[in-house]
Amino acid sequence: MNAGQEIKNIVLVHGGFVDGSGWQGVYEHLTADGYRVSVVQNPTLSLAGDVAATHLVHRIDGPAVLVGHSYGGAVITEAGNHPNVAALAYITAFAPDKGESVNSLIAGFPADGPQPPILPPKDGFLFLDRDKFAASFAADVAPALAAFMADSQVPWGVDALGGAITEPAWRSKPSWYLHVTDDHMIPPSAQRAMAERTGATVSEVPGSHAIYVSNPAAVAAVIGQAASTLAE
Numbered sequence: 001m002n003a004g005q006e007i008k009n010i011v012l013v014h015g016g017f018v019d020g021s022g023w024q025g026v027y028e029h030l031t032a033d034g035y036r037v038s039v040v041q042n043p044t045l046s047l048a049g050d051v052a053a054t055h056l057v058h059r060i061d062g063p064a065v066l067v068g069h070s071y072g073g074a075v076i077t078e079a080g081n082h083p084n085v086a087a088l089a090y091i092t093a094f095a096p097d098k099g100e101s102v103n104s105l106i107a108g109f110p111a112d113g114p115q116p117p118i119l120p121p122k123d124g125f126l127f128l129d130r131d132k133f134a135a136s137f138a139a140d141v142a143p144a145l146a147a148f149m150a151d152s153q154v155p156w157g158v159d160a161l162g163g164a165i166t167e168p169a170w171r172s173k174p175s176w177y178l179h180v181t182d183d184h185m186i187p188p189s190a191q192r193a194m195a196e197r198t199g200a201t202v203s204e205v206p207g208s209h210a211i212y213v214s215n216p217a218a219v220a221a222v223i224g225q226a227a228s229t230l231a232e
Contacts, residue, residue, distance in 0.1 A: 007064070007065055007086055009038070009065070010037045010065050010227070011054065011056070012038070013050075013068040014070075017127070018153070020039040022212060025213065026216040026219045030224070033224060043157075044156050046163055047074060047075065047159075048163060051075055063230075065085075068093045070186065071161075074096050074102050076088050077169055081169045087230055089178070089223050090177045091222070092209060093194075094186065095177070096165045096168065097168055097197070103161045108190070109190055110189060113189075116184070117136050126156045126157075133146065133149065137184075140210070140214040170200070174230070175200040176223075177203070178202075181206050181207070182206055182208055184208070203218075
């Protein structure tokens with residue numbers, strides 16, 4: 001990318017247990033600001049499959065900011081090596097290093113903090129405990145919407161959590177990180193550690209793991225900051 005080149009393309013990558021529809025509020029903010037936004041629908045069966053789905057950036061005619069929420073952070077860490085990706089934006093997301101996976105990062109979470117209520121795998125898929133979904137994933141989302149999110153969970157393949165990064169894009173491309181202080185899925189301390197080692201530009205807001213649903217303006221602001229900084 002040439003210095004000062006305008007960034008108008010944004011690619012949004014969702015995480016586990018949900019689909020791309022949760023990005024609607026962020027999409028509306030970004031498109032209102034003139035960005036061209038694509039929303040990836042990850043199968044969440046394997047990391048390689050989700051990277052392939054994310055490579056819709058092949059169809060984007062210019063540099064893009066690649067955005068990942070939660071597990072989507074692992075996806076963009078690998079998919080971000082595509083030449084059209086100019087920067088990465090992590091939204092309370094996993095940011096693995098080479099050889100790491102979501103599983104290995106979760107294994108390092110503090111044992112004395114809130115634990116994600118992931119049920120035992122069934123036929124190779126994971127779900128969150130429906131009764132604990134709102135408190136753990138979407139505590140600041142309207143109760144009716146949080147209930148819908150719990151009841152419309154997308155099965156998350158155990159193979160996706162085990163997919164290891166081969167070449168972390170954040171080592172060669174600038175990154176931004178939105179640290180969410182009340183997240184009960186990815187502990188704030190783990191968020192800080194991942195953001196620090198990536199060298200990301202960090203913003204911080206209060207909110208739940210579903211910050212992209214509950215506060216889309218804050219999420220869009222971080223993405224817009226990435227795009228505008230690169231254009232300077």
